[in-house]
Amino acid sequence: MNALDLFRPAIANAEAVDLLAVFSDAASVGALRSLIADQAIANAHVQTGTIDDAIRLLRTLGRPPRQLLVDVSGSEMPLSDLARLADACAPSVSVVVIGERNDVGLYRSLLEVGVHDYVVKPVTVELLRRSLSTRDPSTPARAGKVIGFVGARGGVGATTIAVSLARHLSARTLRHVVYVDLDLHGGAASTMLGLRIGNGLTELLQEPGAIDSPSLDRAMTAAGDRLFVLASELAYETDVALRPGALANLANVLTRRFHYVLLDLPRRDGRGLEELFDVSQNVCIVTDRSVYAARECARIIRFAEEHSDNRDISVLLNNPLEPVADRVHAQDFKRALGSSVVHEFPYDPKSLARAENLGEPIGARAGRDGFAAAIERLADNLTGRESAAPPAWHTQLLKRWRSA
Known part of the structure; x- marks a missing residue:
């Protein structure tokens, strides 16, 4: 590769950018070009521009860079700009901020919220x-959030809710999301996403060893600019014995690259449930208004209390079938499970039929009583709106900016 190829104004090979830098002045660009040439750093892209240019480039990359240098010189609201950058920046990216203020307090604040370094011009x-x-x-890398889904019984709509949440998080909150369908013989998620x-x-x-980026790239299927899917469609006669810890190993790799990792567990076997609770920060148990589902939901909650610590459990009461008499009343269901019930999803067949069969996002119905609105409320609850996943630095920078 010719050294000058590293400095083209556009990124031709978006899959191979490991070092991305956007500076406001030519002198800084020249310094980094000298370093790249001196150390023969491959897969680098450096250009002049603003933090908006950095955000645009991050959103066009096939995979996030390992290192990002961004210049906030001349920014009237640098903390707000960095908060916007965090929305487009995957958890694994090591961020170096370039600025003009020689301020020890600012330097310490940036380090505290997860920025790797602050360099003064x-x-x-x-x-x-x-x-x-x-x-x-010893400094821990930022990591995304793992959200697990399990149905209290078959047909309660766990995959429908999980896929809808994945679409919402990637499209509305502009976060990088990976959906993992753990039904290795062919789950419904790929069909719902049209993949x-x-x-x-x-x-x-x-994979017995560490999972590298090329292997992950080959295994994933893109469902959008920021939404990716990991799934399998094995022959029914194929038996797969997964080694203990395989799911934890995969989740650890994914949380370095994505803001949100959604795990969809198809069966309520003890080992699968235990691993799901082990790797998830929040587990959503999806149920309907049947006595059997209520009983199984309570059993899963007891299992979680006995086998895992510090896991948030959300019970999602779905209404996949037309309401009729003799089903468990919502209030009775909530009283039976206590405060665990967080969200109820309405009976909304028209919106769901088109979404599930045509691979389209759920259309928003007028008002706040449709399925799409319930997904939005669930997303707000799981993310805290500011997104607890990647950026400690995003949330804290926003707080500092708003209080300034």
Whole structure:
């Protein structure tokens, strides 16, 4: 590769950018170009521009860079701009902020909220070398949030709700989301998203060692700019014995790259449930208004209390069938389970039929009583609106900006 190819104004090979830098001045660009040439750094892209240009580039990349250098010089509201950057920035990205203020308080604040380093202009080759090469290994990397879904019984709509939430988080909150359909013999998620899939998820779960980026890229199927799917469609006669810890290993890799990891567990077997609770920060138990589902929901909650610690459990009371007499009344259901019931989903057959059969997002019905509105309320509840997933620095920067 010719060294000048690293500095084209547009990114030609979006899949291969590991170092992305956007500076406001030519001198800083020149310093980083010198460092790239001196150390023969491959897969780099550097250009002049603003933080808006950095955000645009992040959203066009096939995968996030490992390192991002962004310049806030001249920004009238740098904390607000960095908060917007966090929305487009995957959890795994190491962020270096370039600025003009030689402010120790600002430097400490940025480090506290997860920014890797703050470099004060004028930028030199040596400053950039130290900033890009030194990192305290004891400092934990930012990580995304894992949300698990399990149905109290078959047909309660767990996959419908989980797919709808994945679409909402990627489209409305502009976060990077991966949906993992753990029904290895062909779950409904791929059909609902209008995708053709292979057996990429099975291959990852059977990987004995660390999962690298190329393997992950090959296994995933894109369902949008920020939504990806991991699934399999094994032959029915194929038995798969997953090794213990395989799901935890996969979740650890995915949370370094995505803001939200949604796990859809098809069966309520003990081992599968235990691993789901082990790796998830929040588990959504989807149920309907049947006595059997209520009983199974209570059993799953007891199982969670006995086998996992510090996991938030949300019970989602869905109405997949037309309301008729003799079903468990919603209030009786809520009283039986106590405060665990968080959301009720309405009977909304027209919206769901088109979404499930044509692979389209659920259309919003007028008012606040439709299925799409219930998904939005669930998303707000799980994310806290500011998104607890990636950015401690995003949330705290917003707080500092609003109180300034």
